Amino acid sequence: xxxxIARRLMQGVVLLCAVATxxxxxxxxTGNPVDLMLPEDATAExxxxxxxxxxxxxxxxxxxxIFVYKALHGDLGTSIRMREPAVDAFFDRLPNTLxxxxxxxxxxxxxxxxxxxxxxxxxxxxxxxxxxxxxVLGIAIPxxxxxxxxxxxxSVELGWLPSGRMGGPAHYxxxxxxxxxxxxxxxMRITRSAMLEVMDSEFVKLARIKGLxxxxxxxxxxxxxxxxxxxxxxxVFIGNLITGAIVTETVFAWPGIGRLTYEAVIYRDFPLLQAxxxxxxxxxxxxxLGVDILYAYVDPRIRLA
Amino acid sequence: MALADxxxxxxxxxxxxxxxxxxxxxxxxGRGTARVPWIPIAIISMFVIMALFAPLLAPHxxxxxxxxxxxxxxxxxEGGSDKYLLGTDAFGRDVLSRLIYGARVSLIVALLxxxxxxxxxxxxxxIAGYLGGTVDSVLMRLVDxxxxxxxxxxxxxxxxxxxxxxGTLVIAISLLLWASFAxxxxxxVLTLRQRDFVALARVRGCSxxxxxxxxxxxxxxxxxxxxxxxNIGVVIIAEASLSFLGAGIPPPTxxxxxxxxxxRGRLADAWWVALIPGIAxxxxxxxxNLFGDWxxxxxxxxxxxx
Numbered sequence: 001x002x003x004x005i006a007r008r009l010m011q012g013v014v015l016l017c018a019v020a021t022x023x024x025x026x027x028x029x030t031g032n033p034v035d036l037m038l039p040e041d042a043t044a045e046x047x048x049x050x051x052x053x054x055x056x057x058x059x060x061x062x063x064x065x066i067f068v069y070k071a072l073h074g075d076l077g078t079s080i081r082m083r084e085p086a087v088d089a090f091f092d093r094l095p096n097t098l099x100x101x102x103x104x105x106x107x108x109x110x111x112x113x114x115x116x117x118x119x120x121x122x123x124x125x126x127x128x129x130x131x132x133x134x135x136v137l138g139i140a141i142p143x144x145x146x147x148x149x150x151x152x153x154x155s156v157e158l159g160w161l162p163s164g165r166m167g168g169p170a171h172y173x174x175x176x177x178x179x180x181x182x183x184x185x186x187x188m189r190i191t192r193s194a195m196l197e198v199m200d201s202e203f204v205k206l207a208r209i210k211g212l213x214x215x216x217x218x219x220x221x222x223x224x225x226x227x228x229x230x231x232x233x234x235x236v237f238i239g240n241l242i243t244g245a246i247v248t249e250t251v252f253a254w255p256g257i258g259r260l261t262y263e264a265v266i267y268r269d270f271p272l273l274q275a276x277x278x279x280x281x282x283x284x285x286x287x288x289l290g291v292d293i294l295y296a297y298v299d300p301r302i303r304l305a
Numbered sequence: 306m307a308l309a310d311x312x313x314x315x316x317x318x319x320x321x322x323x324x325x326x327x328x329x330x331x332x333x334x335g336r337g338t339a340r341v342p343w344i345p346i347a348i349i350s351m352f353v354i355m356a357l358f359a360p361l362l363a364p365h366x367x368x369x370x371x372x373x374x375x376x377x378x379x380x381x382x383e384g385g386s387d388k389y390l391l392g393t394d395a396f397g398r399d400v401l402s403r404l405i406y407g408a409r410v411s412l413i414v415a416l417l418x419x420x421x422x423x424x425x426x427x428x429x430x431x432i433a434g435y436l437g438g439t440v441d442s443v444l445m446r447l448v449d450x451x452x453x454x455x456x457x458x459x460x461x462x463x464x465x466x467x468x469x470x471x472g473t474l475v476i477a478i479s480l481l482l483w484a485s486f487a488x489x490x491x492x493x494v495l496t497l498r499q500r501d502f503v504a505l506a507r508v509r510g511c512s513x514x515x516x517x518x519x520x521x522x523x524x525x526x527x528x529x530x531x532x533x534x535x536n537i538g539v540v541i542i543a544e545a546s547l548s549f550l551g552a553g554i555p556p557p558t559x560x561x562x563x564x565x566x567x568x569r570g571r572l573a574d575a576w577w578v579a580l581i582p583g584i585a586x587x588x589x590x591x592x593x594n595l596f597g598d599w600x601x602x603x604x605x606x607x608x609x610x611x
Contacts, residue, residue: 015450022459026466036466140591142542144549145565145583152572152580235453243457247546251569265461266551273465277458288453 001296008292012285019281023274024067028060036270039080076278077271081263086275090257096166097245097256103176104241108183113223113230115184116191120199121218131188138185143244147178147251164253179248183237190233194226201225228299234291239284342599345592352589356408364390365399367406367559372397376575392577394567400577403559404585410553410560411589414474415540419533422479426486427529431517433487434494445491448484456481457546464552474553478543486532493525527604534597538590545586561586 027036034047051057058066070076079086119131154174155163162171198204199222207217245258253259257276264273355362375397378385385392391400433444460477467473497503498521506516547553548562556563561582568578 011446011449015453018450019454023462026462029466136591136594137587140538140594141587142545142549142562142583142590144546144562145579145586148565148569148572148579149583151569152576156572156576239453239455243455246457247549250550261458261461262550265465268465270465273462277462280458281454284453284455 004296005293008289012289016281016285020278023277024064076275079272080269081267086272090276090279093255093257093260100175101241104180107176107180108187112184112187113191116188117195120192120195135185135189138181143178144247144251147248150174175248175252175254179244190230194229195222198222198225231295235288238287242280242284342595345595348588348592352408355405356412359405359409363402363405365402367402368557370396370398379577391581394578400581403564406559407561411541411544414544415537417475418478418540422482423486423533426483427490429487430490431494431521434491435498435517435521448487451484460547461552469555478540481543482536490525493528494521497521497524531601531605534600537593541590
């Protein structure tokens, strides 16, 4: 187990280094990075100062060394627009995104898993078809447009729910639905196919022969085993949630890291974008690592492979 | 009109209509083979024709502004004009014309990104699967890495550093695609490699390159086509999302994502500007996915896990 964790940790570190290197060299690709790093109204002194602190008069390798050194000391540059350290801006906004994500995940699991089980048990029924439609629609509707549609129906026309910004519980409803719909579809599809596979296996037949009630067979014997593949999808879902948060928070003016990413793009705030991407990579990689360890713990076949 | 004259009153016609609207999939309920999804095919054809003949079909210029006619509602609403069937936006541009030209961008990006990303995935998958060993493990590590890191972030980074444009967009979306292509194709090649005809070719002294090109490649083309179809929707949504975030094709070229972005501030007085392009995206992606499901069931049912 320790060896497995160490190996996964090493892979994560290598990947992170690759991301940081790509981000660094893309920033240098377009000629003068000073133009990307400074606001348009910067003075000649600002420029000279930046050139000096980033070592831009040195070779590309020197510059990269300075970038890595600073990054390791928690300095990923200063946001052009907010004129504050990009790392601080990120951690100021992070709690707001973390306040949104668990609800979306909860929505996905509460609706997706039972729906998937029901669809598998009543295979080919109307319910199964309905679930199939939800799955197909959940993939076909772009989430940013779904958010706008929800705002139009529930805020503009009906006036039931607020259209954006953070606030009381009512403010969470629409963003959570927008962010959670693809999770409902995803959880449902995976649960359904995993359940179908498990329901076909020998130990389930044995449980039925033993005379156990259908409820016990389905919910205890089948679902428990079907949930293992659901768990593996966590890695994929986390990446999707982090990127899904960009459009959702943009649509609902939600002050989280997704909205921060969007602002960095539209204001061409390169230092901020660079910091956001590196920090998000760390976030995604550590969650993935956590999930992998959990998965190896639950299913010993993984860590021995 | 007599009741019997109406097609929906005839039970057979009703059944046919229901089957067309709701193509049952093979395997789900033990019903025969999947029916040809005519409605999705018709919708896809409509969008392709829109994209191909945009200059002939669009009633107005998609770019020219007529400020006198700004924010007119669609023709069927009060205050709407026959001149603008789907209304106008805040600059007095015709929504229908922009929608027609927007189909061009979506489909061109889909074509290029699937060729580039799918092609790279195909090559990587064949090489990794056939050669195996170190090459395989290095390439598969890269695939794992590509799966972990969200390509959307990379696309945003490219748009800011290199600049917005068709090239940037296609590269960014290709990065999103190649890994899933490579993984599936590699799996196919692993089983093909064990087959007798490959062993025979090897005994005959065929080079690895020749075996990959003439014996492996033709046998994975079905899978490749299914993957391409199943990923068209992914590309269209990615392009629209990036345009919405201000990292797609730059204005004045009309794109669906940008139309939604421009219209979202005016939901109260001009909902059509933001909502109509979204209907187009959903309709097209839904049709492409249903068509892809059918194609998969016909050509390569083993891929049903996807």
